[in-house]
Amino acid sequence: MSTVRVKASTAYDVLIDEYSIDEAGAVAASIGGDAAFVVSDSNVAPLYLGRVKRSLAASGFSVGEFVFPAGEASKNLSTYGSCLQAMAEAGLTRSSLVVALGGGVTGDMAGFAAATYMRGCRCLQIPTSLLACVDSSVGGKTAVDLPQGKNLVGAFFQPSAVLIDTATLATLAPHFFTDGCAEAIKYGAIADADLFSLLETPLVPGDARLARVITRCVAIKRDIVQADERERGARMLLNFGHTLGHAIERESGFEITHGFAVASGMAMAARACAKRGLCEAADAARVASAVEAYGMSARAPFSAERLYEAALADKKRAGGVMNVAAMEGIGRACMLPLDLQDFSRFVREACS
Numbered sequence: 001m002s003t004v005r006v007k008a009s010t011a012y013d014v015l016i017d018e019y020s021i022d023e024a025g026a027v028a029a030s031i032g033g034d035a036a037f038v039v040s041d042s043n044v045a046p047l048y049l050g051r052v053k054r055s056l057a058a059s060g061f062s063v064g065e066f067v068f069p070a071g072e073a074s075k076n077l078s079t080y081g082s083c084l085q086a087m088a089e090a091g092l093t094r095s096s097l098v099v100a101l102g103g104g105v106t107g108d109m110a111g112f113a114a115a116t117y118m119r120g121c122r123c124l125q126i127p128t129s130l131l132a133c134v135d136s137s138v139g140g141k142t143a144v145d146l147p148q149g150k151n152l153v154g155a156f157f158q159p160s161a162v163l164i165d166t167a168t169l170a171t172l173a174p175h176f177f178t179d180g181c182a183e184a185i186k187y188g189a190i191a192d193a194d195l196f197s198l199l200e201t202p203l204v205p206g207d208a209r210l211a212r213v214i215t216r217c218v219a220i221k222r223d224i225v226q227a228d229e230r231e232r233g234a235r236m237l238l239n240f241g242h243t244l245g246h247a248i249e250r251e252s253g254f255e256i257t258h259g260f261a262v263a264s265g266m267a268m269a270a271r272a273c274a275k276r277g278l279c280e281a282a283d284a285a286r287v288a289s290a291v292e293a294y295g296m297s298a299r300a301p302f303s304a305e306r307l308y309e310a311a312l313a314d315k316k317r318a319g320g321v322m323n324v325a326a327m328e329g330i331g332r333a334c335m336l337p338l339d340l341q342d343f344s345r346f347v348r349e350a351c352s
């Protein structure tokens with residue numbers, strides 16, 4: 001069992017333990033609230049919703065639920081609106097607790113509903129995908145997508161606690177496990193050369209190193225979020241691989257999942273950084289090899305022109321400047337402010 005305490009605008013614990021999902025009621029009780037409302041998707045609900053509801057009820061909560069069709073295509077204004085209406089119909093108040101049970105799609109959408117329902121109630125994140133464990137459940141970024149791009153509507157809203165039961169990862173499909181590995185590689189690439197080296201021997205489901213990797217990623221994210229909760233500086237580094245990654249997701253009609261897209265985006269960004277002399281070519285090659293070792297692609301699936309146009313919707317663009325997260329070496333990252341002409345060159349270098 002390990003605990004990472006995040007001291008952001010609100011402080012909370014990230015609890016990491018095997019077989020802890022049945023403690024959801026006790027964790028919820030420590031947060032408080034007059035009712036609990038569990039949001040989950042159509043894959044996760046049949047596996048874990050009953051256990052979580054029983055645990056919440058045993059701790060004295062009245063429990064409601066909202067289950068939506070699994071997948072990125074559901075992370076939209078329509079699902080968000082239906083979720084809010086279900087919360088209102090269930091009679092939730094500002095003192096109620098939203099429990100996000102699932103992967104990053106559930107956490108982002110339910111977190112945004114919690115952030116905005118009656119101008120904000122509380123949220124307990126119970127991530128069940130590797131990606132949600134290592135990244136999305138922590139740090140308070142909540143959002144839904146628009147057809148124009150990823151996460152374009154959202155809020156910074158910290159959870160009241162995060163409960164990670166590593167045993168839930170046993171039921172995760174291999175493809176989505178790999179998605180999570182991509183974000184873990186990101187943490188190694190931007191902040192921890194030892195973590196990166198460890199991940200060069202691919203993680204596999206049930207891997208004895210999982211709890212250590214999750215705890216390390218969460219601790220890195222904690223440090224960055226504590227330093228820059230609202231993403232005015234250091235937090236932008238967490239977008240390494242994402243400017244191109246989000247463009248790839250969008251151009252694929254969200255068929256290419258987040259981790260796979262970010263993996264390609266990281267390898268491509270590292271390649272462009274090497275071409276500019278920002279990092280050694282050998283380091284860029286290590287990023288590409290790591291990505292490929294997990295069966296992900298280090299190459300652009302779309303033309304530079306398409307990716308450039310799609311990337312203009314990126315949140316790190318400020319007028320005529322694109323702030324790109326760049327790599328200086330394995331474990332070291334920096335921000336690269338590029339005017340749009342130079343950014344267009346960067347994308348071509350990344351795609352070459």
Ligand SMILES: NC(=O)c1ccc[n+]([C@@H]2O[C@H](COP(=O)([O-])OP(=O)(O)OC[C@H]3O[C@@H](n4cnc5c(N)ncnc54)[C@H](O)[C@@H]3O)[C@@H](O)[C@H]2O)c1
Nearest residue numbers: 043070103104105106128129131136141168171172176258
């Ligand atoms: N807020 C953030 O900081 C942040 C960070 C990274 C990614 N994200 C977002 O997270 C999303 C991707 O997250 P994801 O990869 O978890 O996607 P996801 O939520 O769609 O989950 C992936 C798939 O796995 C299933 N699943 C989840 N847990 C399971 C389990 N234990 N057993 C069986 N099936 C399970 C889901 O039903 C889904 O089909 C993207 O929308 C991305 O933008 C947000």
Ligand SMILES: O=C(O)C(=O)C[C@@H](O)[C@H](O)[C@H](O)COP(=O)(O)O
Nearest residue numbers: 135139141150151235238239242315
């Ligand atoms: O927490 C953050 O900050 C991140 O950037 C983590 C990313 O992995 C995540 O995909 C995030 O949702 C991207 O945020 P966005 O604001 O660029 O859409």
Ligand SMILES: [Zn+2]
Nearest residue numbers: 183242258262
């Ligand atoms: Zn991401």
